[in-house]
Amino acid sequence: MPQEDPCYSQKPKKPVEPPSAFTSPTAQKMLQRPQSGVARFFLGSLLLAHFGILFLNNLAWSPAIASVWPYYAPYVGKLGLAQDWGMYRAPARFDQRIEAEGITPAGRQPISHDMLGWNSSRMLYFIEGLCVRNSPIETSIYLSWVYDQIPTPFRPEWGLTMRREVKQIPEPTDTNTRLAWRPKEEFFFWSEEE
Amino acid sequence: MTSFSSTRWFSHALGGIDRFLFEPRSRTPLRLMRIAYGLFLVVYFTSLYSPAMMLYGTDGLVSRSGEYPLSHVDRPHLFHLISDHSDHVVWLVIGGGITSGFWLASGVLTRIAPLVTWLFVSSVVTVIPGNSGDMLVMCFATYMAAAGLAGHLNAGRNNSPHRLPTNPTGKHPPKAISKEVVGTTNLVKSPILGKAYRRLLIEPFTSSGQTIPAWSIRLFQIQLVYVYFFSGYHKLANDTWYHGTALHYIAGQTFWSRVDLSQLLGWPAVTSLMTTTVLLFELLAFPVLVWVKPWRIPILLAGVIFHVTISITMRVFVFHQILILYYMAFLLPGDWQAIWSLFRPLQKFLSCSGWQAEATRATDGS
Numbered sequence: 164m165p166q167e168d169p170c171y172s173q174k175p176k177k178p179v180e181p182p183s184a185f186t187s188p189t190a191q192k193m194l195q196r197p198q199s200g201v202a203r204f205f206l207g208s209l210l211l212a213h214f215g216i217l218f219l220n221n222l223a224w225s226p227a228i229a230s231v232w233p234y235y236a237p238y239v240g241k242l243g244l245a246q247d248w249g250m251y252r253a254p255a256r257f258d259q260r261i262e263a264e265g266i267t268p269a270g271r272q273p274i275s276h277d278m279l280g281w282n283s284s285r286m287l288y289f290i291e292g293l294c295v296r297n298s299p300i301e302t303s304i305y306l307s308w309v310y311d312q313i314p315t316p317f318r319p320e321w322g323l324t325m326r327r328e329v330k331q332i333p334e335p336t337d338t339n340t341r342l343a344w345r346p347k348e349e350f351f352f353w354s355e356e357e
Numbered sequence: 358m359t360s361f362s363s364t365r366w367f368s369h370a371l372g373g374i375d376r377f378l379f380e381p382r383s384r385t386p387l388r389l390m391r392i393a394y395g396l397f398l399v400v401y402f403t404s405l406y407s408p409a410m411m412l413y414g415t416d417g418l419v420s421r422s423g424e425y426p427l428s429h430v431d432r433p434h435l436f437h438l439i440s441d442h443s444d445h446v447v448w449l450v451i452g453g454g455i456t457s458g459f460w461l462a463s464g465v466l467t468r469i470a471p472l473v474t475w476l477f478v479s480s481v482v483t484v485i486p487g488n489s490g491d492m493l494v495m496c497f498a499t500y501m502a503a504a505g506l507a508g509h510l511n512a513g514r515n516n517s518p519h520r521l522p523t524n525p526t527g528k529h530p531p532k533a534i535s536k537e538v539v540g541t542t543n544l545v546k547s548p549i550l551g552k553a554y555r556r557l558l559i560e561p562f563t564s565s566g567q568t569i570p571a572w573s574i575r576l577f578q579i580q581l582v583y584v585y586f587f588s589g590y591h592k593l594a595n596d597t598w599y600h601g602t603a604l605h606y607i608a609g610q611t612f613w614s615r616v617d618l619s620q621l622l623g624w625p626a627v628t629s630l631m632t633t634t635v636l637l638f639e640l641l642a643f644p645v646l647v648w649v650k651p652w653r654i655p656i657l658l659a660g661v662i663f664h665v666t667i668s669i670t671m672r673v674f675v676f677h678q679i680l681i682l683y684y685m686a687f688l689l690p691g692d693w694q695a696i697w698s699l700f701r702p703l704q705k706f707l708s709c710s711g712w713q714a715e716a717t718r719a720t721d722g723s
Contacts (some may be wrong), residue, residue, distance in 0.1 A: 207378055210572055214579055221587040223594065243479055243495035248588040250489050250676060253595045254606040261612075284674040285408055287612070289486045304422045308411060332609035335602050335625035 220246045257329040260344070261290055263309070264326070265319025266353075272319060279309055294327040294348050306352035322353040378575060381568035384509065385690040388464070390577070391471075391510050393682050394497055395462025398474065401494065401675070402454035408485050409447045417442065434480035453477050461501070464511070471505030474498055490675030496580055497679060504573035577686035582644045584680070589639030598636060601629035613672045638663065647687055654692070657684055 216235045222228055239245055263279055264271040276282055281290060293302045306323045313319075326349040331342045412418050413436050420442035435453075439446050454477035461470045478498040482491045504510050597603040605628040608614075608621040621628050643660060646652035661684065664677040688696075 203375075203379065206572070207375065210378055210575070211374070213576075217580070217583055221583055221590075223591065242499050243475075243482065243492075244499060245483075245492055245495075246583065246587065247492060248489050248584050249591065250588075250673065251603065251607055252588075252591050254597055254603050255610065256597075256606050258610050259612045280407060280411075283404070283407070284672040285404070285487065287672065288488060288674070289408065291612075292486060300422075304418055308416070308418055308421065311416065332606050333622065335605045335622075335628070 217244065217246060220244070221248075257331050259291070259327055259329045259347070261287075261294060261325065261327045263306075264324050265313075265317075266321040266324060266351075267319045268321065271324070274313070274317075274319075274323075278313060278317065280312065290325070291327075293350075294325075297348055299350060302350040303352050306350060310352055310354065320354070322351060324352070325350045378572045379570045382571040382574055383690045384567050384569050385693055386574055386685055386688055387504055387509055387569070389688075389693065390682060390685045391464070391467070391501065392462045393685060394501060395458045395460070395474075397678065397682060398458030398461065398478070398494075399455050402451050402458065402477070402481070404674075405454075405481055405485055406447070406451050409451055409481065410444065412485060413442060413447050413450075415443045417447075434484050435476070436480060436484055450477060450480050454481065467510035468505050468508060471498070471501040471510065475502045488674065488676060490673070490677070490679050493580075493584065493679045493683070494675060497577070497682065500573070500576040500580070503576060507569075507573060509569040509573045574686050577683055578647075581680070581683040581686065582647065584683075585639045585643045589636050589641075592636060592639070598632060601632045604628040604632045604635070607671075614670060615672055616670050618670060635663075653687060657687055660684060 216238055219228060219231060219235060220239050261281075263274045265274050280286060290305075293305060302325065306325060310318065310323050327347045328344040329347045330344045333340045333342065410417060414420070435450050436446060439449070453473075457470065457474040457477050460466075461474050463470075475498045478495055482495040485491075501510070592598040592603070595603070597606060602625070605622065605625055608618040608628060611617070611619065638659070643656055646656045661681060664680055667673060668677045
């Protein structure tokens, strides 16, 4: 008695079907490699155009790119193929820290990043963007949201402030210099009660 | 003579392009990329829940301000189509994204699943503030959708002369799925778990006999090469990269560091060497050597080490994880077999001496 392989299901055995028009090796070959003649030429052209568009989209902005951009922008935009690999392209020459403080009658109280929800890189990226854009209205809306997220017992009475401080990174040739933190931007949110 | 040469050159070039785009390739890399991307999306969408709720929830920033300044997106996205500014939309998008990830990984309806995935990915990428990594997630979804529409993602079970027999009637399984590779695990005895186990872990690694035109895998490969080359190209426009000081400043940014890299500030020669190495890797080494057979695996390994190191030391999200998924496009079925064999101890750990004992008892009549 042949030993059944337990790696396969134990369903009732079905007879092996003879190859049909769709399961024959020739049909499979056609299905898997349908690109022949005109279809193959068009698909190949489309793919080359795609690679060419991505190449153009990756180049730095220039008058030449500006002149052809309107023709391929819809393709890139609608399909979500935007190409922008700018991470660390121009590293900042300063370090930074962003802190939030609650404003109470007794003064300012630091608030932990966990309580603010600043515990993921994406959130840090978001709040850094807020500071860099330096839009008081946008930041105020965000701080109002943060204020509401703080549990009531810990919610500062008067409002919130968010501050970014920066510190120059010493030049590679001058590593002995110790530079100090200095304030860059500060945003306020005052609670309605106040 | 000149016209003959140029004609011949032209025809050679066309032949080369044709081979590059349409030569038969194994389905294995695409299948594994589909599974890996599906599972990646589960984690990705889960991590987006909090920012999505912050922006589009009932009490989120958009509903507070009416027109919260966000980046303009050309693509259709659900937050725009269903603009009721409520938690329900967030649940729909995040829940739908997670479900579509599982769906894509499962290999069911592989023509439709990538399209659904694309819709959900499109609804979050750049709609929720992100970085270049999110754009790569979006590009991945678009290429998956193209491959899915062309039927390159299916497991090839239906209508395939190479399909795996569900119940071999006295026939031995194909060589590629020998008992040694399949393993003899308890999981396969359970109908549901066994099916999932085979579909996710066995079939993608083993059905290398089925081929597809190369173009769908080329989409991912060319995209990855573009990412590296143009990252380096744009970096050269900045004097910190050109003069080899970029990594000195990056090491000094404690805000974006997971570990204290400020020790490197005292070693400008080291950071300078590292800066130049990164540039050469992006501009030259990866885009060229990844196509050279003997160098393919070493350069991919170097890239993995490069990205894992950055992931450990820097607070960069998504970018390095998704880039590793793009790397899978350069792996051939033989590479996967080799990777799979690395897990042999795990297979042995899972292996069911139980069924072997049962089988032995059955054959012995005991």
